[in-house]
Amino acid sequence: MGSWDSCKDMFIVDVRFHYYLRTWLNCTLDVIGTIVVIVYASPLFMLVVVPLGYLYFTIQRYYIASSRQIRRLAGASHTPVISHFSETLLGVSTVRAFGHQERFINQNKDVINENLVCFYNNVISNRWLAVRLEFLGNLMVFFAALFAVIANGKVDSTTVGLSISYALSITQSLNFWVRKACEIETNGISIERVCEYSNIVKEAPWILSSRPPAGWPNEGVIQFISYKVRYRPDIDYALQDISFQTSREEKIGIIGRTGAGKSTLTNCLFRIIERAGGKIIIDGIDISTIGLHDLRGNLNIIPQDPVLFSGTIQSNLDPLGKYSDFELWNALELCDLKNFVQSLPKKLQHEISESGENLSMGQRQLVCLARALLRKTKVLVLDEATASVDMETDNLVQSTIQKEFRNCTVLTIAHRLHSIMDSDRVLVLDSGKIAEFDTPQNLLQQRGVFYEMTSQAGIHQNEVNL
Template sequence: MMLIAVLISSAVFVSMCTNSSVNLHDKMYNAVTRATMAFFNSNSSGTILNRFSKDIGDIDDVLSSVLLDCIKMSMLLLGIIFVVGLANIYLMIPTFFIGLIFYYIRRIYLPTARRVKRLEGVTRSPVFSHMNESLQGLITIRAYKAEDMLFREFDKHQDLHSSAWYSFISTNQAFGLWLDTVCYFYICIVIFSFLIIGNDINGGLVGLAITQSIQLASMVQWTIKQSAILENQMTSVERILEYTNSPQEVTLQLHTTKEPPNEWPVSGKIVFKNFNLRYNPNTPYILKNLNIQIEPMEKVGIVGRTGAGKSSFIGALFRLALNEGSIFIDDIEINEIDLHILRSKISIIPQEPILFSGTIRKNIDPFDEFSDHDLWKALSEVQLKATVESLPGSLNTKMSANGSNFSVGQKQLVCLARAILQNNKILVLDEATANVDPQTDTLIQNTLRNKFRHCTVLTVAHRLNTIMESDKVIVLDAGRIVEFDHPYNLLNNENGFLYTMVEHTGSSTAELLHSVAAKNFKNMNIKKNFTPNDLTKKLI
């Protein structure tokens, strides 16, 4: 019967601890994946990894066993105190006062230990961040022979963490020393109390009380230390709960009165009206009073100096920050649309191509929405069909970490194939050809002209030559739109922002950019003035 009770209690305890840990992990994961961009700006990858690895590990490995120890030892302590009181009831008086002393010592120790433990967690995050960033940039580090510099930086982070960890161990040892001192003092009281009583008590009870008191010395220390460790480890729970309460994006399943049609957007018209953007309610505006209309199928370049707000302009379309004012896509306000639907209707090809762990199929079609024929057609259009066919698993080939089995250019082409499959009316390019070879650059540019000629294309430009063939250019400065027109018209204004930026590229490059803009402007006017009657006359 006892065995069955032990098995049942153990199973219940294990189930309770496992479910608690899983629930905490899932809640934190859901909170992080739905967190605002401001959360990721203020929390490094190392800090986030620290919560998911060390803190969750402490809950799994340490917290559950310490909690079990506290429960068992508390029951044993009550039994020992009962035996000592049975031998000499007057010993309950010093036992009570000793208990108060233990409580007082624990009360002094815990705030200090908690702060030191929290400090240890804070100093651990830079170690994770440095290691993670070093692994990601290993090629660059070796290319510039910066290993020694990285070693020194890592040693600084590790030394700082080691000092915090040493402080935590030292406080534990000091705590244990004081507990031992009080326990030995209690044993002396028990022994001398029986000497004072003399022969009025049974010798067996005296021996039992003394042996139990000696056992009590180590047991009390262990119990108090475990209870302190339990409370310290609750710091990990506190840190996880902090993430679960992080600011969240608007719910992905927003029930609105204006449900866009399935084919929305049809044309790709974008209108900014009295629009402002900032990442936190207490921070200054990044984008200020934007009023602009981008016509359907227009190819628009976005330029500006560092910090002008180019990336924030794109982020506004995806509602990555606090939007104030209105953005209309095909006459529908994006704040009234389900966030998942909105983001699924805008394609983006980033400067750094993102490939997910999994198969090539999952990278091109993450939600299994298209047939194999469509996948192969998209790969063929970006000239990756032969490459994928040559792989052992074809479309089911597993991608290496960060897509390392593909070159940078090939990874960018995979992202382009993904955008072709989505066939959205709005495409965002964040200097997609900045890190690829000239051949891949030409392929991407030709594909963009042919496959997305009926789409509205927004190109964030870090190189001015990539936007000189655009229909219009948005020039941002300090979060404001200072110029918006065809690049040829903007370059005719010698006091303009774009003209100044072009001139700073050097005389030869500036001359080439002026020539490209003029040629594109001429071709655009020819297309505008060209009518079907002109074609008939030519044929005649």
């Protein structure tokens, strides 16, 4: 919804706002011209211009303030209608399976009724305005005709006819003038939002003058030094005083309770979140001194939720066209996807729908694994990469990673503790701090947080690779 709102704001600023402004100026000139003609024909009309103008602006101010709030309520009540309808369509099979059709129909009626209440109030406010503006317009026609009669022939009849005919048309001009003034004020919010978007703090530069050497990182040694990070300046640190160092080609398991800071740690490694203190050094280079392209292009990650794009299998594996077909097929074979892709009519040119909806969850995860195999770097991050797949796919992914990335430094965020029991060392996070950091065997003997978590998961000490 956020992207749609921003696009709508840009559309209003670029296309609609100047139209509203131009129309409002035209209406303003029409109203002023009409009053000038009436005053020229009947100078006494000046006596009623001021009180009528005051009454008119009072009505306008009251209407605009009310209409703006009603429109905001209408917009806010419209979103649940679309959301509920789309969610029902996506889950219609589940709704029917559990026999909850009536409940969802009633919910749909409720959200539509709430939206119609706001819509009805919007219509009523427009009628309220129309009645009062027509009354003011009729008053202008009445006084224009009255003062023409009082003039008693002192003014030419054609001039009197012209002033009265102009007065008859002022009702429509006044109505249109108020509506466009309301549109300008309401849509001015879009300009404010666009200005806010332009003032949002942007990411660091993509490329800096100080670039890492070719082949960096060549060892995969990662060092956190008193690292601190928080998501906003007004909240507490998500990570506090994180200090540890990996060895070359070491396999590190990262565990912790929900909210301990596991995913935040990987976000910091890719500089999704910028530091609040300390530094991260990879193979002797402080990652804050290089551009994001050089950093993220030389690290590898397999996320928990597989990310696929609309396009062919080949474009998802190799979006920049850097690898040959032989390398693509080799990566698919390592992931046990080669037979599946060969069975497709178009093979590598098979179209993947948005978010990979025409593939199973396991197949999507294996495509992401194949993509990582093609970009094989010295640092690999597994952000709960097998949390959404079955045990068979989990075992396949884990065995492939152990074999193909044995010469890389691997950071594994564990969802299933079994997947990190063969790690060289385990990093235990608790409330954004390092609680324990040692080999699985030593941590089990210490009977601390790690021992407690493994006991709850039903893992016994004799299951650990000694």
